[in-house]
Amino acid sequence: MKIINSITFILSFALICFSLLSFADVVSLRGHNPLDEEAKIPTLKRWQHDREPIARNYLQQPPIIPHKIHRYTIDRRSNKCLTCHSWRSYKESGATKISLTHFRDRDGNELSSVAPRRYFCTQCHVPQVEAPPLIENQFTPVDSLTQE
Numbered sequence: 001m002k003i004i005n006s007i008t009f010i011l012s013f014a015l016i017c018f019s020l021l022s023f024a025d026v027v028s029l030r031g032h033n034p035l036d037e038e039a040k041i042p043t044l045k046r047w048q049h050d051r052e053p054i055a056r057n058y059l060q061q062p063p064i065i066p067h068k069i070h071r072y073t074i075d076r077r078s079n080k081c082l083t084c085h086s087w088r089s090y091k092e093s094g095a096t097k098i099s100l101t102h103f104r105d106r107d108g109n110e111l112s113s114v115a116p117r118r119y120f121c122t123q124c125h126v127p128q129v130e131a132p133p134l135i136e137n138q139f140t141p142v143d144s145l146t147q148e
Ligand code: HEC
Pocket: 051, 052, 053, 054, 062, 063, 064, 065, 066, 067, 069, 072, 080, 081, 082, 083, 084, 085, 093, 094, 095, 096, 121, 122, 125
């Protein structure tokens, strides 16, 4: 019994040392930030100006918001986005009308108003700031969006 206990102890000790060593290499996107130093304050980025819709990268992508959304409240009582994007008002406002998929609830029922799971628009649709990419990447849009 004693031998097994010490083997277990040595093995778990080795495992802990190993995981500590490998964690040391992991750097967060904010860079190294020691616990005893104040966090670096991220610089404020400028929101992009209103513009034409931004090209999508894949078919199922929630389109990116090509305008500012400052003070566009979405809460239990009102949804500012829908004042322009709803089927009732999109023609007058010139905004894209919300997709039919936004009327389907999670059980597949087709509703006559926006499904609760699609109500908080900014869960999926986000405006853009002027900022360099956080990490390099070679992502290219799917062929069906770039070729005829
Ligand atoms: C004052 C009217 C107005 C409000 C409010 C508004 N939008 Fe828009 N939105 C527009 C217009 C206009 C466009 C651009 C349509 C065009 O140029 O073809 C647009 C474009 C978009 C697009 C791009 C659609 C595409 O096909 O690429 C998304 C996504 C979007 N808005 C989301 C939102 C969200 C989310 C909110 C709320 C936080 C919101 N909008 C509030 C008017 C509005």
